[in-house]
Amino acid sequence: MSTLLVTGGAGYIGSHVAWALVDAGHHVVILDNLSTGVRENIPPQARLVIGDVGDAVLLKRLFTNHTVDAILHFAGSIVVPESVENPLKYYDNNTTRTRTLLEAAVTAGVPRFVFSSTAAVYGEPAHLPVTEDSPTRPINPYGRSKLMTEWMLEDVSRAHPLNYVALRYFNVAGADPAGRTGQSTPQATHLIKVACQLATGQRESMAIFGTDYPTDDGTCVRDYIHVSDLADAHLRALEFLAEHKTSAVFNCGYGHGYSVRQVVSAVERVVGKKLNVTQSPRRAGDPPELISDPTRLRQATGWEPRHDDLETIVKSALDWEAQTRA
């Protein structure tokens, strides 16, 4: 039986995709070192191998034991400000270890690879919305570590029979509407997660990082995509790879954005109370505005969002917070 290898499948996005793959009847093996991932969020039908994507010996064994049809590579370090403070951690975990994974994949003859890339590869785009052909000029080590991986994939796919799809996620938020998994990182830094923790009494306050950006209300604007719509994009990417036998890069977002203040207001509306929100200076590495043009993903794969509504996203994130506290 052919297997899909999901690295980082115990993490926030990886676990949603693992559930979507299992729901679609795929055989899933998860490779995760549980550095930020949570075992309980994995579907019981998936097999969990606890280990590191940079462990060549483990990878060799894994590819010997399973005929891997595709790798979905989520494993990595994801916090932009941390990458500014500790760039070598990011070049190691995101770039070097992915090189090891790619080498093992090429040696084993794995034909398909789906990579979790990021809108951070665009840096501060001159024109919005950004298309996949917009210049890639990341402004933080996190974005650079991911862009380097895209370059590796481009070169590897030219030299070996491996095709890839790099999905450039914009800001991922929300949780599985069925409540099976959600964002579980205790020290989470993501805006919607933080605001939902505050709304459910798990934090005393939160800060808006920067109110002097050149945007309508002075706070940063992001394109928030519901994690279930993103999970569906991965299934579409696998179909694309099986059908077209070529490689591609796709933006994953809705094509419109919300400011930090608008997100905070949406959370306040959904919970029906004011939140204790303060204002702080800008956070290092934050571009003022990021909005995707997702046309290519839609046209090439038939992807259609089903949860494109900020309050729906916030509500699912809040439901998850409430459920995990119960």
Ligand SMILES: NC(=O)c1ccc[n+]([C@@H]2O[C@H](COP(=O)([O-])OP(=O)(O)OC[C@H]3O[C@@H](n4cnc5c(N)ncnc54)[C@H](O)[C@@H]3O)[C@@H](O)[C@H]2O)c1
């Ligand atoms: N969350 C977002 O908004 C966002 C946006 C763009 C891109 N991404 C990318 O999506 C991917 C998943 O992000 P997430 O939000 O689910 O993060 P996450 O931290 O919840 O998940 C990462 C998972 O990878 C595992 N992991 C980390 N390093 C590993 C290693 N060396 N070997 C094995 N397992 C390892 C962790 O234990 C965790 O389960 C990342 O590659 C991230 O860069 C996320």
Ligand SMILES: O=c1ccn([C@@H]2O[C@H](COP(=O)(O)OP(=O)(O)O[C@H]3O[C@H](CO)[C@@H](O)[C@H](O)[C@H]3O)[C@@H](O)[C@H]2O)c(=O)[nH]1
């Ligand atoms: O407590 C908080 C948390 C965040 N923000 C702001 O909210 C916006 C969004 O921040 P966050 O949710 O941390 O996401 P980003 O820094 O935009 O990065 C996310 O989105 C990127 C793609 O756009 C991905 O590459 C990253 O992995 C992912 O962390 C930024 O302006 C932050 O400064 C606050 O004001 N207060």
